[in-house]
Amino acid sequence: xxxxxxxxxxxxxxxxxxxxxxxxxxxxxxxxxxxxxxxxxxxxxxxxxxxxxxxxxxxxxxxxxxxxxxxxxxxxxxxxxxxxxxxxxxxxxxxxxxxxxxxxxxxxxxxxxxxxxxxxxxxxxxxxxxxxxxxxxxxxxxxxxxxxxxxxxxxxxxxxxxxxxxxxxxxxxxxxxxxxxxxxxxxxxxxxxxxxxxxxxxxxxxxxxxxxxxxxxxxxxxxxxxxxxxxxxxxxxxxx
Amino acid sequence: xxxxxxxxxxxxxxxxxxxxxxxxxxxxxxxxxxxxxxxxxxxxxxxxxxxxxxxxxxxxxxxxxxxxxxxxxxxxxxxxxxxxxxxxxxxxxxxxxxxxxxxxxxxxxxxxxxxxxxxxxxxxxxxxxxxxxxxxxxxxxxxxxxxxxxxxxxxxxxxxxxxxxxxxxxxxxxxxxxxxxxxxxxxxxxxxxxxxxxxxxxxxxxxxxxxxxxxxxxxxxxxxxxxxxxxxxxxxxxxxxxxxxxxxxxxxxxxxxxxxxxxxxxxxxxxxxxxxxxxxxxxxxxxxxxxxxxxxxxxxxxxxxxxxxxxx
Numbered sequence: 001x002x003x004x005x006x007x008x009x010x011x012x013x014x015x016x017x018x019x020x021x022x023x024x025x026x027x028x029x030x031x032x033x034x035x036x037x038x039x040x041x042x043x044x045x046x047x048x049x050x051x052x053x054x055x056x057x058x059x060x061x062x063x064x065x066x067x068x069x070x071x072x073x074x075x076x077x078x079x080x081x082x083x084x085x086x087x088x089x090x091x092x093x094x095x096x097x098x099x100x101x102x103x104x105x106x107x108x109x110x111x112x113x114x115x116x117x118x119x120x121x122x123x124x125x126x127x128x129x130x131x132x133x134x135x136x137x138x139x140x141x142x143x144x145x146x147x148x149x150x151x152x153x154x155x156x157x158x159x160x161x162x163x164x165x166x167x168x169x170x171x172x173x174x175x176x177x178x179x180x181x182x183x184x185x186x187x188x189x190x191x192x193x194x195x196x197x198x199x200x201x202x203x204x205x206x207x208x209x210x211x212x213x214x215x216x217x218x219x220x221x222x223x224x225x226x227x228x229x230x231x232x233x234x235x236x237x238x239x240x
Numbered sequence: 241x242x243x244x245x246x247x248x249x250x251x252x253x254x255x256x257x258x259x260x261x262x263x264x265x266x267x268x269x270x271x272x273x274x275x276x277x278x279x280x281x282x283x284x285x286x287x288x289x290x291x292x293x294x295x296x297x298x299x300x301x302x303x304x305x306x307x308x309x310x311x312x313x314x315x316x317x318x319x320x321x322x323x324x325x326x327x328x329x330x331x332x333x334x335x336x337x338x339x340x341x342x343x344x345x346x347x348x349x350x351x352x353x354x355x356x357x358x359x360x361x362x363x364x365x366x367x368x369x370x371x372x373x374x375x376x377x378x379x380x381x382x383x384x385x386x387x388x389x390x391x392x393x394x395x396x397x398x399x400x401x402x403x404x405x406x407x408x409x410x411x412x413x414x415x416x417x418x419x420x421x422x423x424x425x426x427x428x429x430x431x432x433x434x435x436x437x438x439x440x441x442x443x444x445x446x447x448x449x450x451x452x453x454x455x456x457x458x459x460x461x462x463x464x465x466x467x468x469x470x471x472x473x474x475x476x477x478x479x480x481x482x483x484x485x486x487x488x489x490x491x492x493x494x495x496x497x498x499x500x501x502x503x504x505x506x507x508x509x510x511x512x513x514x515x516x517x518x519x520x521x522x523x524x525x526x527x528x529x530x531x532x533x534x535x536x537x538x539x540x541x542x543x544x545x546x547x548x549x550x551x552x
Contacts, residue, residue, distance in 0.1 A: 006337060087289060
């Protein structure tokens with residue numbers, strides 16, 4: 001476990017040593033504020049809740065997460081440091097988990113920075129904190145799934161741009177699957193399946209403040225699945 | 241300490257290692273020689289558990305690399321080719337990270353970092369970002385990281401590649417120094433490197449071991465070269481040919497008054513004194529008397545050439 005922590009700490013430091021962390025946080029918080037106050041005509045709605053924020057979060061994380069994950073393995077492969085990492089007496093799982101936790105922590109900081117928004121709303125009116133807590137929890141879990149996907153994709157290539165684009169495509173596919181536009185094209189049974197697999201459709205209910213245990217299980221399994229795939233990708237590299 | 245048995249590795253259709261077997265004893269300093277693409281790096285990567293062999297086995301201290309890679313990795317210090325490092329970290333941060341990954345914390349970690357940095361002479365750059373260091377320093381930082389856990393075995397992939405002559409000498413000294421207490425494998429395609437720091441050379445060509453032995457044995461030859469000036473060179477050759485243990489005398493050229501003879505011997509004995517006595521009795525002027533050892537370079541070239549003939 002200390003090795004997981006060491007990897008995570010190194011990864012976080014590297015995020016902040018490059019400008020990625022700052023750009024990510026700035027864009028994330030900026031975009032969140034913009035959508036809430038501008039696009040959604042916050043004051044015109046006259047409701048003291050954070051629904052506009054949580055409606056924006058699925059797409060926002062979708063677009064920004066690949067920027068966090070693209071370098072995770074691709075850069076190590078490109079610069080050769082992968083060889084250092086993989087010849088430490090550490091399990092591949094520890095390395096994958098460490099990197100995952102680092103990227104997750106950065107996302108959590110981004111979410112944390114939008115909290116003053118909740119404070120402001122609570123100041124303006126009677127904020128129902130239940131949906132807010134649920135929304136943040138949901139955002140963390142949704143983000144975890146996207147981060148796991150992104151890390152897996154990054155483990156497949158040493159080209160960061162490719163890793164970014166592929167992660168975006170895969171995340172978008174998971175998101176798009178459950179949207180009404182896509183679901184509408186299919187018969188009832190397929191539609192239900194797609195809605196169940198889509199990452200975005202599940203978040204809708206969370207954004208409304210409804211937390212279903214099945215949704216949480218879904219996000220966690222998706223995350224776990226892609227973390228296992230990342231470990232598999234590292235293993236496959238040794239066979240190459 | 242290290243044992244390879246019929247080790248093979250293919251990348252798709254390309255066979256990088258075609259069945260290599262050898263064993264290395266504790267405390268040996270082995271130079272892994274070969275032209276580029278001979279499989280040196282592949283062999284090392286398998287030994288440190290970075291790559292899995294296609295077939296065959298590699299054992300370190302009796303532990304199979306495939307079965308228990310972590311146990312092997314704990315015993316090995318490894319410097320990959322070109323010493324890849326995290327350029328954005330400070331040297332001490334990086335060594336701290338390596339220490340953590342190897343399970344050291346607190347004063348123990350600090351003690352080890354100081355010791356390794358001292359051995360590799362990087363004390364003065366501990367607070368500098370790795371990305372700003374010269375190639376020589378980077379190499380030594382990589383080396384310091386590799387010896388942080390005081391491993392029994394050190395595996396260095398082309399540690400002097402890309403260094404300037406002074407840096408090369410420094411790294412060689414380090415290798416020789418570490419060779420006193422550790423088993424070391426160094427790969428290189430620079431032959432003088434092996435002559436300078438190794439006891440034994442393993443020559444790898446085209447995925448196969450073509451020669452394996454102590455440097456003495458590889459370069460040893462049963463011939464002696466004598467260079468002398470005599471009034472009658474032909475008669476001198478005759479006299480040399482009658483010396484005990486000489487099977488044949490060959491005229492190998494002349495430089496001014498001096499004729500050069502190559503004496504082929506029947507055994508391994510030294511011929512210094514008899515030649516010297518003969519010269520004194522007959523008034524020859526003796527200029528050179530030495531064993532006609534092949535340089536490692538000659539051995540290497542002969543082997544590569546014969547490999548090419550086989551291929552053609």
